Amino acid sequence: MHFTVNRDQFVQHVQNVNKAVSSRTTIPILTGIKIVAAADGVTLTGSDSDISIETFIPTEENDNQYVQVHEQGSIVLQARFFAEIVKKLPGEEVEVVVQDQFATTIRSGSVVFNLNGLDPEEYPRLPQLDDTNMFHLPQSLLKDMIRQTVFAVSAQETRPVLTGVNLESENGELICTATDSHRLALRKANLEAGSDAPDLSNIVIPGKSLNELSRLLSDDDSTVEIIITETQVMFRFPHLLFYSRLLDGKYPVTKNMIPSETKTGVELSTKELLQSLDRALLLSRETKNNVINLKTLGDGRVEINSVSSEIGKVTENIDCDKIDGEELRISFNGKNITDALKVIDSEKIHIQFTGAMSPFVVRPTDHDQMLHLFSPVRTY
């Protein structure tokens, strides 16, 4: 193998595939990045067996010459060193040559690295996915949907299926749900009319995969194609493929958990509640259970308080836009609520309480594409 590549392009692509490589893998070949030079360009692959990323640098595009392939071939190089080395190379171009026994030379400016490569034949092949179950989304929308749900997945491996975000489709809508069984985050989006509406049910993508994917998503409306099979999902970008395994197991039916009645309704500023809970958490965080108490006052305000016998207590009143229904005293995990408030981009929220011992729902007031459900904590 022998090719010359534009350094900046190479750095960018190596960094992208490196996101999938884990130093803690038990499969030695996966500590490496696979490089394949073919007539049309150079393909790079990184994988930790849960996530795989493949990128392609074409020989030329839009009148820019990126790669000159002098001799086709392939190699696997230790990701940790290779990625750092490439970043620190001095020249505008990088020359990569593989000789006998996978001995690889990387040349740039007056610098020569000789690296011990690994056998590319040992590198696992990525699955060929069938395009039948495919749909597409704007990248910024997918990024929002991930940000607004993934924080609520379970961190515990006791119920593995809860460590992922569940995708369903219903009436032309895509519904993402995450829950750790104490709180639930749900985000909907309309699938574009005309798009071949996919039929999704019990598709659970690991939270970790979505967090990695999120870093590759842009903030604009360029689309990403999503292809789903029995065991894998693939996100297809121009020149980049992102694969993740799906989680096994039946995702719980969450629809019936969401209460329809309201005993106490409260409408107030997202930011004011967030800042107030942040202050109250300074004390309740210490007790490690993050318990915060909320009480409706007669005068259109709610009182937020938390107590730590060791440190002291904090009390604060917040003016609400509206309080309807019964008086209420309730306690909850304040950290769970602030996690949700941080991803609500709307200025105002409506909280729908159904009694001190029952789950309650937080929704933005200006659209119905999102809801957050929380269990109370028994203290009063």
Add this chain to the structure above:
Amino acid sequence: MHFTVNRDQFVQHVQNVNKAVSSRTTIPILTGIKIVAAADGVTLTGSDSDISIETFIPTEENDNQYVQVHEQGSIVLQARFFAEIVKKLPGEEVEVVVQDQFATTIRSGSVVFNLNGLDPEEYPRLPQLDDTNMFHLPQSLLKDMIRQTVFAVSAQETRPVLTGVNLESENGELICTATDSHRLALRKANLEAGSDAPDLSNIVIPGKSLNELSRLLSDDDSTVEIIITETQVMFRFPHLLFYSRLLDGKYPVTKNMIPSETKTGVELSTKELLQSLDRALLLSRETKNNVINLKTLGDGRVEINSVSSEIGKVTENIDCDKIDGEELRISFNGKNITDALKVIDSEKIHIQFTGAMSPFVVRPTDHDQMLHLFSPVRTY
């Protein structure tokens, strides 16, 4: 005690004294910040017994009213919570009231914190230092002198005196020296004429104290007063006092270590050498001894190389401005050299080698206020 204080001022001052507070102290009262309200303003103190910081918020200054003291008194509050609470208070003013049993109320906007305080009588008193041995320096110069020496102090406690920076005065010059016995950093500065020249000898300030001090120093020419006694040093800023203990023990005499002869002299770009060593360290870092080899080439260049049997090797040639004297092959700890190159602000350096087994000196070419000395490593 009862006072009202401007929130932004209070936050700034609390953060400053909090730099001295350590959560790992074995003296419980030192986990707190001491607050004293007197007729002329509020004094805050934080200490970990090595470092102490005292700041003062005057009732008014330059026509700004900062504090209103309604009742004089004092209290100690847990630094960790107090500092975070103050930062998150919503109002423009903060009211602090101490009632019976050190119960303290902090009010701001609609927020009320009730904190359990500690007895201020238990808080250790700061020493009253005698001003006889005093001099002053521009803050930016002191900051540079710390940055350019403190990285070279020893991280090992086996010879405690080497964990500090040594201050000496000689012929109207201040000389700062740090060494861990493998490398040495020396920085001089002219003391202002007319300033009562201090007589400094074997004054060793802990590196940790200087790092903390450095964060309080501004980048301008405003001066800081330095007062030195037998066991303590104090840095006096407007409204802020920074105390540090001095290290016991005799600092080694380093003057005779610096070679006067030159067997091989090399002059080259600081940045090019730094970037080259950075690349070579990618491989030698792995072997944990950071060994890098340098060799003069006949053609006005030096070769830098490093080898890791597992990963591979790197070779690079650097164009030098000048190479004088004998041919040379030498090995050294590359990390030590890059640490020094990073604090040399000059574009070019001169390296004075005295043979493959002898210490060598790195100096900027444009002034003689600084030098760095290194031991070679035996490999060739």
